[in-house]
Amino acid sequence: MEMILKERQRLNEEQNFWKEEVVYQIYPKSFYDSNGDGIGDIKGITRKLDYLEELGVTMLWICPIFTSPMVDNGYDIADYKGIQAEFGTMEDLTELIEAAKARGIKLILDLVVNHSSDEHAWFKAALADSGSSYRDYYIFKSGEAGNPPNNWRSIFGGSVWEPVPNEDNMYYFHTFDKKQPDLNWENPALRQEIYEMINWWLEKGIAGFRIDSITFVKKDQDYGNAEVDGSDGLGSVKHKTRNRPGIEKFLAELNRETFQKYECVSVGEAPGVPYDQYDQYIGENGYFNMIFDFHYADIDVENGSEWFRRTNWQPQDLKKLLFKSQEAVQASGWGANFLENHDQPRSLSKYITDERYQNEIGAKALGTLFFFLRGTPFIYQGQEIGMKNFQRKTIEDFNDVSSIDNYHRSLLEGFSEEEALNFVNQRSRDNNRTPFQWDSSTNAGFSDSNKSWLKLTGDQVEVNADDQIGCPNSVFSYYKQMIQLRNHSSYRDTLIYGQFAPLNTTDAVIGYERSGDETLQVFVNLSNQEQKIESSGELLLNNYSELKEQDGARVLQAYQAVVIRKGGNHD
CATH class of the missing domain: 2.60.40.1180 (Golgi alpha-mannosidase II)
Structure with missing residues (x-):
């Protein structure tokens, strides 16, 4: 009896609202189009709140809806306090927050502060005047003998350095696309601008943030060359900019100046963090409430940004990685468990190797595998109905900048066009960005029009929400059962805190x-x-x-x- 009382006391001490949530990730461009322009929008999310309430989720993570030229589908932000017109207005967002709250559903947004768009006012001012204070909001360096400052390769391919127009031998730095210049976190004034913006959003009533690519904010200040690791003669930027010494100063300050001041949740996208550093990230005084672990999510490739480096993984390999992840997270703090997200292919196509079981059986099996792990479960839109990857016949069918880069990198590494297309079809981020399949109609109920910003997967007759709602044997109904068991049964304390x-x-x-x-x-x-x-x-x-x-x-x-x-x- 004494042991049980001590365990209950420990659980009470550790309980936080975000540990008990079931999070549903929405890629707004592909969720539901409310105005017939072929692009999902904020009002579309509001219209589908009844569906989300029926499913039983308690928190929504909305991918970027900020003002953006949409080069990287919103992860290139031109105005942190503006709403992209194709998604709607600030009034639409306020309406969504209130309507969700009325259903007991919280809302978190994406926080993208490693970089901005090159169309942000700060960067425009930096380009317009080399003496502007905004020049130090970004990273500018002189070249070496007419060449870029170093040999670092960007995540999306090619040099991380882009020549500055009308300035000889001057370059700006971008970890990702050239239209996503990195912010200079070494500048205290820049950091304070970011903190003010974060607090502005938290005051608006959102429940917190998922923080994008946060382990890239610290760069090695020597800016020396990286080891060459590809046929392009370049070395991955990750070697010199991902989770580097000194990042702890930035992340501790970020937490202290923003998240700690509010009853909110912070979820870090933190690739590259070794398990022996997890206590710094999610421990009692960690930078974030929880982080995503990619050690097992990238099991199918040697490198998450180079899809032509495939692995021949087996279930026992996944088991080993999953257990290691769970034990590391449990020893340090709390995790964010997921099968899919906007940067991953569909789990049903990725983890179920026998195509005969890439159906409701496989979808339910994967759901069971991840949903009861220790941590907060994150469901990606379409996962709860068993959506799968597509098969595109030409690279022109892809929208994703990373998919296009990987196709050309594959060719550069000596693979055929057929092989390169196969790599991209298996791993493309567009797999999870295709429009949600609401019904079996021509446009899958995504829009009242026949427009769609991205081609559908094409199997909406077999896989759609309308057929599954109310069907006791459907994937949707199974996800409802899992949510009920975890959050509303007599076993909830064990399944959440056990x-x-x-x-x-x-x-x-x-x-x-x-x-x-x-x-x-x-x-x-x-x-x-x-x-x-x-x-x-x-x-x-x-x-x-x-x-x-x-x-x-x-x-x-x-x-x-x-x-x-x-x-x-x-x-």
Whole structure:
């Protein structure tokens, strides 16, 4: 009894609202078009709040809706306090915040402060006058003997240095696209501008931010060459600008000047952070409430920005990475668990290797795998109905700047056009940016018109929300069951705050348990062969209609997933 009381006391001390949320990520351009122009918008999100409430999510993460030339679909911001006209107005956003709040749904926005658009007023002023104070808001360097200052390759390919118009031998720096110049975090005045903007948004009533590419804000100040790692003669910018020494000063100040002042949530996109530094990021005095871990998400490629470097991963590899991630996060703080996002392909096409199970069975299995891990679950739009990757026949069908770069990088590395297109089809960020499939109509119910800013995946007759709502065996209904079990059942404290521990299983099965007042076990078979598991107890969730038994043991069918209450009644 004393141990139980101590555990409950610990849980009470650790409870925070953001740990109990179920977050739904919306890519606004592709969610729902309310005015028939072929582009999703803020009013479209408001119109679909009933759907989101029915699903049971409690928080929305909205990808960038700020004023932008949309070179990188909004991650190139020209005005941090303005709303991009194609998405609507500030009044539309206020209406969305209030309408969501009335349904018990909070809203967080994307915070993109590693870089701005080259159309931001600060950068325009920096270009117009080399003596302007805004020149120091960005990174400008002189070239070397007519060449760029160093050999760093940008994330989207080519040099990170772009010549400054009408200035001889002068360049500006961009980690990503040339129209996304990096902000100079070494400048205290720039940092204060950023903090003022963040606090301005928090005062408007949003619940917090997902912070984009935040581990890139500190650059090695020697600006020396990086080791060459490609046929283009360049070295990845990551070697000199990702999670570099000294970043702790910036991130601690960011937290102190903004997030700590509010009852809000901060979710860091923090690639490149080793596990032995997680305490700095998400510990008791960490920079953020939680971060995304990409160690397992990029299992299919050697490098998340070079898709032609494929890996031949197996379920046991995913299991090892997933367990290592969970144990590292648990030792330090809190994690943000995900299968998909706007930078990843569809999980059903990525993790289910047998195409026969890239259907509701596979979608439910993957949902079970990630949803009950320790941390806050993030659902990406369309994941809850089992949307899949597309197959494009030509590079001209792609919108994503990174996809186009990877196609040309693949050709440069010696791959054929067919091979290069295959790499992009498998990994393109456009896979998750295709319009949401609301129904089986020609335009998938995305818009009242026949317009669409990006081609549809094309399988809306087989996969759409309208067919799944109210259907007890649908992927949508299964996600509702998972949310109910995690957030509203007698097991909620265990599934939210309980400890994570891996279970010994066959290579093809990922098994783990969550322990608190109860002990719940999760088993997911990631193969097309039957697999035995050692578990007895009450069956709480199952993506099949039955759980087979053989010789006194329970048997998982192909891609079967179950949640079992250990020690409960054996069904």
